[in-house]
Amino acid sequence: MSFNIITDQILDSIRHIIGDEFVLTGKPEIERYSRDETSGLVFYPEVVVKPCAAVEIAELLKLCNRHLIPITPRGGGTGLSGGALPVMGGLLLSMERFNKIVDIDTANLQATVEAGVITQVLIDACADKGLYYPIDPSSKGSSMIGGNIAHCSGGPRVVKYGGIREYVLNLEMVLPSGKIIWTGANTLKYSSGYNLTQLMIGAEGTLGIITKAVLRLIPLPAFNVLMWASFTCSEDACAAVSAIFRAGVTPSALEFIERPAVELVLQYSSVSFTLHDAAQAFLLIEVDGADMDVILKDADKINNVLESFNCTDVLFADTAAQKEGLWRIRRSINPAIKAGNPVYKKEDTVVPRALLPQLLKGVKHIGHKYGFDSICFGHAGDGNMHVNIIKAGMSDHDWEHKLDDGITEIFKLTVALGGTISGEHGIGLVQKEFMPVKYRPVHFELWQGIKKAFDPNGILNPGKIF
Amino acid sequence: MSFNIITDQILDSIRHIIGDEFVLTGKPEIERYSRDETSGLVFYPEVVVKPCAAVEIAELLKLCNRHLIPITPRGGGTGLSGGALPVMGGLLLSMERFNKIVDIDTANLQATVEAGVITQVLIDACADKGLYYPIDPSSKGSSMIGGNIAHCSGGPRVVKYGGIREYVLNLEMVLPSGKIIWTGANTLKYSSGYNLTQLMIGAEGTLGIITKAVLRLIPLPAFNVLMWASFTCSEDACAAVSAIFRAGVTPSALEFIERPAVELVLQYSSVSFTLHDAAQAFLLIEVDGADMDVILKDADKINNVLESFNCTDVLFADTAAQKEGLWRIRRSINPAIKAGNPVYKKEDTVVPRALLPQLLKGVKHIGHKYGFDSICFGHAGDGNMHVNIIKAGMSDHDWEHKLDDGITEIFKLTVALGGTISGEHGIGLVQKEFMPVKYRPVHFELWQGIKKAFDPNGILNPGKIF
Structure with missing residues (x-):
């Protein structure tokens, strides 16, 4: 795909469409649009535009389609796969004014x-x-x-x-x-x-x-109960996950967290929490509904399952503040990993949930082989494990040249378990190269055919997915 | 699209792929594959095949793709939009042996x-x-x-x-x-x-x-309660539907049934049921879950809503047999309409659920204008209303030449209410002509582009959807 740059004349047309004040071109003011939450990537667009109506976007797209200018749409810029990065330059379309x-x-x-x-x-x-x-x-x-x-x-x-x-x-x-x-x-x-x-x-x-x-x-569910379960063995925690569903309970949240994630949160955020020495992994489990009696019965069933998987301790959050505190631990993991690790990579593996223990074991094994650490956490109830690969003892050379082999092994395992490369982060830029681990040329042909039906000139977010 | 017929040579190849006994060509034996549950349509395929493995289908598709032979896949033949009818002849692919x-x-x-x-x-x-x-x-x-x-x-x-x-x-x-x-x-x-x-x-x-x-x-939900609510006014019954959800209850079924549907069931099936004179419409409401107390509380909330919408009577099914009896009424409606009406058409309108009363009122108004009767029933909880158009007093000429205008008016209303042409029956053959009521040329272009990516020669179920 060969694109054109935005000439002064095209820029004038853009300004004419949405007004001068919503067109940014200076490096300092477009700097924040050159990044998202994906680690280590910076791509500057040529121009940032902030339209506020579909008809404005329609005019912009027609213009870009005519001149073969790439367009990258951007929401909150919180993506973890580089999806909002303008890797081909061109126009960055910030949706921030579509806020009604x-x-x-x-x-x-x-x-x-x-x-x-x-x-x-x-x-x-x-x-x-x-x-x-x-x-x-x-x-x-x-x-x-x-x-x-x-x-x-x-x-x-x-x-x-x-x-x-x-x-x-x-x-x-x-x-x-x-x-x-x-x-x-x-x-x-x-x-x-x-x-x-x-x-x-x-x-x-x-x-x-x-x-x-x-x-x-x-x-809106009227009530909920939040539990924090500790395990001395991570695989036990993973194994408990599918057993909870088999006991007939569907929690409203079922998150797996490895100890190092919590340690980073305690180090890099204002959250306070007492971390017991032996605890190696945790499940954060919420049950909600319209009836507190039922919720407590379900919590009881969960408790029984946890016990049979060697859970050492279950903390029930009593107050809204305690609940918010536990959820803040969970939500602070990504920023804490970022704060504590200048170099890391984030994967978004997903497998059938009963196979989480195999996935976790395999990830650790692969890390051992290649010399990287991993911090795993995620939506275990969905079989969705965020694998955060930490450079640790890996040399710069190995990180540069061998890491992709390690990631490929992780994805091969994921696929062998019936899973795929991303459960909820998307493919974007950073997972693109791993797509052939899971998909065959025929998949790519079908995707490209669909793409062509919508965007024959390939101007929309080029360089992503495939 | 121009297709070829199945020559003797191609037929030999087909027989070679899946074996003689699973290739049918005689009119009597392929007769049952010429119809589905859509009223009044018959299309004979040239050949019926009954493969039992994906690799067999792969060979058949390659053969048909090479020779431009249309292929129509068929499941149980229960479709209501003609989707399984081989309207272009060719090969009918019965999936009946894929039964594991x-x-x-x-x-x-x-x-x-x-x-x-x-x-x-x-x-x-x-x-x-x-x-x-x-x-x-x-x-x-x-x-x-x-x-x-x-x-x-x-x-x-x-x-x-x-x-x-x-x-x-x-x-x-x-x-x-x-x-x-x-x-x-x-x-x-x-x-x-x-x-x-x-x-x-x-x-x-x-x-x-x-x-x-x-x-x-x-x-599997452990318990359920089934209620049959009677109304003297159909629009009241429809209006109660969205109110049930607003009361915070999500039933596991919420079906609307007009009186004439039940009358037909009583006439043409072995179901027995006492139909009170004043009842004009019914809601069949199921609540299920893991806890009977909660179900009964929800049923109570529903009861309160029903009362406020002038429900005259609520019957609770006490036994499994009673529940099955009520469900049989619901499931017998389609066969009963078919048995009682040699000429009718079935629409599958769907709108946001709070707009069901407007939809029902509009359908009756349009029927009055064109001279047809309608029997309405369906999954009211989803806003999904099956409108069965009964020829009634309409002349053969009007049925032939004016009915489509009436159906178009029904769909125009459906679309104006934020809905669409089919909620769950599909477009198939019979709704195809009405698609422009809802969709613009750009939608058709996108669909055709997608189709081309998968089936460039257009051999798969040609003549359907668009």
């Missing part, structure tokens, strides 16, 4: 939001009306709905409430041709042609620019 | 099944292991999993448990090139490139032949 909650429809339990609404802002607005939008990735304080949709983002509540796929009913999107369409209908069921809404979820901005979403909401 | 449940994995709560497994057979096999596969369309006794997936089939439990999209994790499929691929991974989360699994759901066999599916299962 258009409607929360309490009769139909639906919300209509612009793509740049911050996830937590929507969650809070729904809660004010007694409703629940349960897709809450750790980055929810700054991630945006459009980015969540583009990356098929998850979070801890997917295990009970389902993924973002189950909450996105309809999308307004802009195509490179400048056409603005709704992908589907505002309905809970849909069997009317190829499902473009579902296709857009996880497409990482390569097929169209999402400008608005109609989302399904559910009643 | 490969595995029910109780550790991971997953089942792997061949595409021709009967829905009820899978549900029963899961229940034997304490697990639940909640996608149970009325046709579950004879519909097949592959057909359910191809049509994005639903059923009464979608309202609580989500649609088939939320249960299909991974699909084995055969492409026209003869390549056999798995679309994704056996995982609960997936963010690894365009989601081919989701794209296949609802694609009606036009993109590839589904041969195997990995399905998510959940714990």
